[in-house]
Amino acid sequence: MALKKFRPYTPSSRYKELPSFEEITKDTPEKSLCRPLKKSGGRNNRGRITCRHRGGGHKRMYRLVDFKRKKRDVSARVESIEYDPNRSARIALIQYEDGVKSYIIAPIDLEVGAKVQAGESAPPKVGNAMPLSQVPLGSDIHNVELVPGKGGCIARSAGGQASLSNVEGKYALVKMPSGEIRKINAACYCTLGRVGNINHGDVVAGKAGRTRWLGIRPSVRGMCMNPVDHPNGGGEGRSKSGGGRQHLKSPWGHVKGQKTRKKHKASSRFIVQRRKTKNSSKR
DSSP, rough: OEEEOOOOHHHHHSSOEEOOTTOOSSSSSOGGGEEOOOOOOBBOSSBEEEEEEOOOOOEEEEBOOOOSSOSSOOOOOEEEEOOTTSSSSSSEEEEETOOOEEEEEEEETOOOOEEOBSSSSSSSSSOHHHHHHOOOTTTTESOOOTTSSSSBSOOOOOTOOOEEEEETEEEEEEOOOTSOEEETTOOOOOSSSSSSOGGGOBBBSSSHHHHHHHBBOOOOOGGSHHHHOOOOOSSSOSSSSSSSSOOOBOOTTTTTTEEEEEEEGGGGGGEOOOOOOOOHEEE
């Protein structure tokens, strides 16, 4: 995916870089695979804001993406590559031999007219889904399951990929996008290839209004607030003692930067190697 740059006729177009959408082959989604999507505005069922900086934005329809690849050992033809407003990746519309249509996440090099298949007998090529036990070692994979039959939940965003390191008995060693190496049941399904739209992280909105279209509201730094509004607020300017320069805290006083994972979490026994962080690399 390429990015478009614009001439600086206006301040908003000076640094703006947007997707070229050259891989998109169809403008309108499949109506049978769309559902209404109600926005919460960051509120819970009591009307309280539980996720700040959300609200507004353009109306969207939810696309039913098949993360489980339910139809096994049946080939399907890629009909189109489409834009999905609910995720950073592109989606591909496929049609099976019996006429059933479905959406899947579109990996790199998946073109219209290609054949894809899911099942243990599927050949190891881009877009095919198969158990981890059948994937060639060292392959790039995405949409990886953690529980067999639950559906893929790992490496689904734009440019995301995991890699199969080894298969030991009933477990496969998978290197996650974060760099963590984890044991996953070898019966879990995954899809070969890397998720497309790899330049999504380089997009520059150019103006505040474009982020509002996406449903993102403005955020204010706690350092700019008053002491009554935030633990980091207060002080005459940038204060090192009174406000603004103490340890980073949330509006509710929780210290940021601390590990939030439980020390004795049951799934920790499946982690072979933790992800590498900036601090650990210096040691």
